[in-house]
Amino acid sequence: MLMTSQVSFLINKKHEKNDEKTLKMKIENLSVYYRNFRAIEMVNLPIYAQSITAIIGPSGCGKSTLLRALNRMNDLVPGARTEGQVFLDGMPIYVPNVDVVEIRRRIGMVFQRPNPFPKSIYDNVAYGPRLLGIHSRAKLDEIVERSLLAAALWDEVNDKLDQSGLSLSGGQQQRLCIARAIAIQPEVILMDEPASALDPIATLKIEELMGALKKAYTIVIVTHNMQQAARVSDYTAMMMLSDQAERSGTVIEFGETEQIFLNPKDKRTEDYVTGRFG
Amino acid sequence: MNLALQKSELPAPRIGVIRRLWDHGDGSYRFFLVVASLLLIGLVMAIGYELWQNSALSRHAFGWKFLTTSDWDPAIENKFGALPFILGTLMTSILALIVAIPLSIGTAIFLAELAPDWLRQPLGFLVELLAAVPSVIYGLWGLFVFIPVFVRPAAQFLNREFGFLPLFAGPIFGPSRFAAGILLAIMVFPTIAAVSRDVLRAIPNSQREAALAMGATQWEMISQILLPYGGSGLLGAIILGLGRALGETIAVTMVIGNNLDLSISLLHPGYTMASVIANEFTEATSDLYLQALIEIGLILFAITLVINFIARLLIWRLARQTKGEAHL
Structure with missing residues (x-):
């Protein structure tokens, strides 16, 4: 049953994807440990430019850990340790002399729960540009408008930019967070289940937004929702626990989204995307 | 079944x-x-x-002048004015806050954000221990160690370099408003630091992650996101410290010199509202004398109420800005 609805999405989906695959990021033999616990093990994954890559899989298989490894957010977790390498435009990011702040400027992130700052809508979006040293009011006005337009929020908030970002609804807050992320024009945007806390209408808006954003950005999204992965993504990586005893997650299959959903090579992927898992 | x-x-x-x-x-x-x-x-x-x-006699005898005159003559003229005490309390408390705020907020930031795990617990425990030391011990230490070792040399330096300012006019005494203010700073520091640390710890991690994921440095994240976010709570911590400074009696009495000095020099000995009450209530033989002391208590009570009221107002306004998030 689930299968048929997904197939209809895929058939209707426009093929906007760039046929020439440009490699934006590359994950090589990546393992992440939290103290002695190995959360993900030997992940290899390409991230193609100007496309949406979805990471799917059951709870607790390390999807978020993998995503957070891409902009070194795992550094913030006490006891976290990373082996292997991640490349951004061919440059390794897990090397001692890399500027982590610069990495995070180039790779933005949108979190599971909307987390606007308790500041005005304007100041939320202007936060990143101000960090970069932009203080001219005219320039900031322009960036704020452009980012809110790109996040499909401008029409709803242009008359109340001085109100608190927290006064918005959940879906609007999440789009505000997207506007905040794209205000500094990152090259890659990481999204950690960006719609899981939202209602279906807000979810749809976020998904439409992703489709629009991929023309300019490379997007990696973690999602629990398989229809969502099928609807929005160009590529899909299927994660699963590789070893039941150790409970480490790894990518068991990667491919174009159509292939993963219509013609999975791995039996476990097939079971999962058809809803027979567990 | x-x-x-x-x-x-x-x-x-x-x-x-x-x-x-x-x-x-x-x-x-x-x-x-x-x-x-x-x-x-x-x-x-x-x-x-x-x-x-119980201050009716004094209130009727002196009226509002009680607040603005500086006679304190129970023996001959039987005239009383509270100005030196009000001045002493305000000067020592403000000095205490000026010194304690940066130190304690800095300590709180270190404890909450920067300290490695193994240091966090013991250091936090020490700060809480400092807050629990009885004030008479601070007074003793202040009188016999702090004044000779720190206050005198520091006062000499301040007088030599900044003596042209009335605030640092000589001559120099050991026990002084300066000594009391710095000692108060040491006493309110652990209170402000411990509460501020808890305020910072209560800020959701998502705020830290949001800032860092934008490419903020740790300092930018702390100064631009955490401190404003915790603003109302930090203000509450400072007011708690101010309350302790205003009301502190015994330690201040031991190091301030208890002198009706009318200059505004920090380096001179002074007197506070709390310490004059503690020092003189046993020898207040006439009714008017006793009631004048009680009126000083009334003023201290009123000042504390007003400051708390203003603080509530500020906290309320700050909390309205961070609506629905910070209920600290």
Whole structure:
């Protein structure tokens, strides 16, 4: 049953994807440990430019850990340790002399729960540009408008930019967070289940937004929702626990989204995307 | 399992609202809470009323001039004015805050954000321990160690370099408003630091992650996101410290010199409202003398109330800006 609805999405989906695959990021033999616990093990994954890559899989298989490894957010977790390498435009990011702040400027992130700052809508979006040293009011006005337009929020908030970002609804807050992320024009945007806390209408808006954003950005999204992965993504990586005893997650299959959903090579992927898992 | 049997063992449902409320404990519990909070309000009002009533003689004799005159002559002229004490209390408390705020907020940031795990617990424990040291011990230490070792050399330096300012005019004494202010800073520092640390720890991690994911450095994240976010809570911590500084009696009495000095020099000995009450209530033989002391208590009470009221107002305004998020 689930299968048929997904197939209809895929058939209707426009093929906007760039046929020439440009490699934006590359994950090589990546393992992440939290103290002695190995959360993900030997992940290899390409991230193609100007496309949406979805990471799917059951709870607790390390999807978020993998995503957070891409902009070194795992550094913030006490006891976290990373082996292997991640490349951004061919440059390794897990090397001692890399500027982590610069990495995070180039790779933005949108979190599971909307987390606007308790500041005005304007100041939320202007936060990143101000960090970069932009203080001219005219320039900031322009960036704020452009980012809110790109996040499909401008029409709803242009008359109340001085109100608190927290006064918005959940879906609007999440789009505000997207506007905040794209205000500094990152090259890659990481999204950690960006719609899981939202209602279906807000979810749809976020998904439409992703489709629009991929023309300019490379997007990696973690999602629990398989229809969502099928609807929005160009590529899909299927994660699963590789070893039941150790409970480490790894990518068991990667491919174009159509292939993963219509013609999975791995039996476990097939079971999962058809809803027979567990 | 025999479900029917189990059900029959339960008491039969009873109808009757009042009965149920009491049975469930809600009613009695609510009654207890209401009585406790009414008692608290009553206590504050009773203290204010007593201070007001028992200072009637002094209030009628001196009126508002009590606040602005500096005579304190119980022996011959029987005239009283509270200005030196008000000045002493305000000067020492403000000096204490100026010194303590950067130190304690800095310590709180270190404890909450920067300290490695192995250091966080012991250091936090030490800070809380400092807050629990009885003030008479601070006074003793201040008099016999702090004044000779730190206050005198520091006062000499300040007088030499900045003596042209009335604030640092000589001559230099050991016990002084300066000594009292710095000692108060040391005493309120752990209070402000411990509460501020808890305020910072209570800020959700998502705020830190949001800032860092934008490419903020750790310092930018702390100064631009965490401190504004915790603003109302940090202000509350500072007010808690100020309350302690205003009311602190014994330690201040031991190091301030207890002198009716009318200059505004920090380096001169002074007197505070709390210490004059503590020092003189036993020797207040005439009614007017005693009532003048009680009126000083009334002023201290009023100042504390006003400062707390202003602080509430500020916290309320800050909290409205961070609506729905920071309820600290």
